[in-house]
Amino acid sequence: MAMDFVAPLPGALSRTPALQAQGAQGASFRSAAPREAGPNVWLQSSRGGSLLDTALTSVALAATFAGRQVGRSRLAKVQRLSIKGEVPEGLTDPPTYPGTEDPEKLMKFARDLCDFYRSSSQARLPLGDTERLLEDAVRLFSQEATLVDIEVPIGEHVNVVGDVHGQLFDFLSIFEANGWPSEENRFLFNGDFVDRGSYSVEIMLILLAFKLALPKHFFLSRGNHEDEIMNHNYGFTGEVLAKYDVELKIFVAFQRVFMCLPLAHVVNHDVFVTHGGLPRISKNLSLDTIAAVDRIKVSQDDPRQPREPQEEDIIYNDLMWSDPFEGAGIRGSERGGSARQFGADITEEFLAKNDLSFMIRSHEVKDEGYEWMHNKKCLTVFSAPGYCDSCRNRGAVVRLHAEEDEGRLRPEIRPFDTAEKPQDYVYAMSYASSTYQLWNEALRKAGIN
16 A cells, blocks of 8 residues: 655655765776775756656666676576566465554564575565555655664663675574564664675565564664665666566665665764764764754755755765775775765764764775774774675674663674575676666656657
8 A cells, every 4th residue: 555655756866966066076887896986976867747757867877877788698597587587386475564553563574574585586575565665664764863863771782784785695694693683682784785786675675674663673874875876887776677577666666765764873872873984074073963964855956956065965975985094184085986085083083072982884895894993993894795706705793782881882793704595596796787778678668768
């Protein structure tokens, strides 16, 4: 059943701001290498009209893929994995989404969904249930703040998880090793749930199911890959369209969710958590200033209307894109574009002003799944071991313990290795090369010229 709440649409669905006045460069997103380029210039988009007309501009987005060739054999493989493909013998029926009225039923649905997706790479939640789940998630996230406060009682903890990037079996192993989500076993997933790995749809739906079941104990933060431009280039767009019979409305529904996700969290007024890092204007930056960013408004700004980037544009951009470096001040990032790096002095000033002990961020692959920087004031956690089915890195989870020590949190780092993969495993980036063709098919199906 369609909900009466409709989230506002972003200008180009949602986009990483091009801080043109700060020297943004048009980035290339052609590589499948683990380190992607920085934020690109804003795409043009349409406003007004129907849902699809408003959300999508075929010319601009198709131009993203200009010159890209589609391999017929890869496309054929992806099409075999689509929702129209034959259901494998022995595949169990999907769980039925129960809605949000009964938390216990919703919790059971989330657990059952994990088992269902583990059973086969062709397991699909029906389109109607998927739509309802995404609509309910939009309603919930639109009511959350840009900066969310998490309260962990003395003697309890919260698990902070870094990038998982569509790696379903490694993602499920996190729950196996750290316990299933509950009111006593809180989780904060710190962005980059999708892209690269070929099970991004499954992970996203599981995360949303747990969030709806445990809205005050399960948290999601937006990463730089929760963005339609990145999705077009790193596989999520092609995956959604392949798995849902090139239904553009499902892709649009995912983008609505992304647009509403919070940008940062503070745990017990002590630890700051965001996907990328600190903004380039962090000197004297308060938590109140971050909280005041209207993330939905920034996401839906019309990039066809030229304007100087405002403070909230810069904060929005850098929270998802910036990286630390062992130096001082702010400098341009190796990622290029408008991305920036922040030094140890920036971290120290920000933490001191806001009476915080340290910060946790993600966004970068690390050999052991984590890395301390800035005199152990900045902790990177990355939770996709064997990244992109090509790296040899471990993953990690950070468990923050609330102890009787003047309210300060104690971090426990819990590394883990990549999980065993099933025989029908779909390797990373399998959907990326088919995106252009599937996208055009979706536009035609939706009646968009």
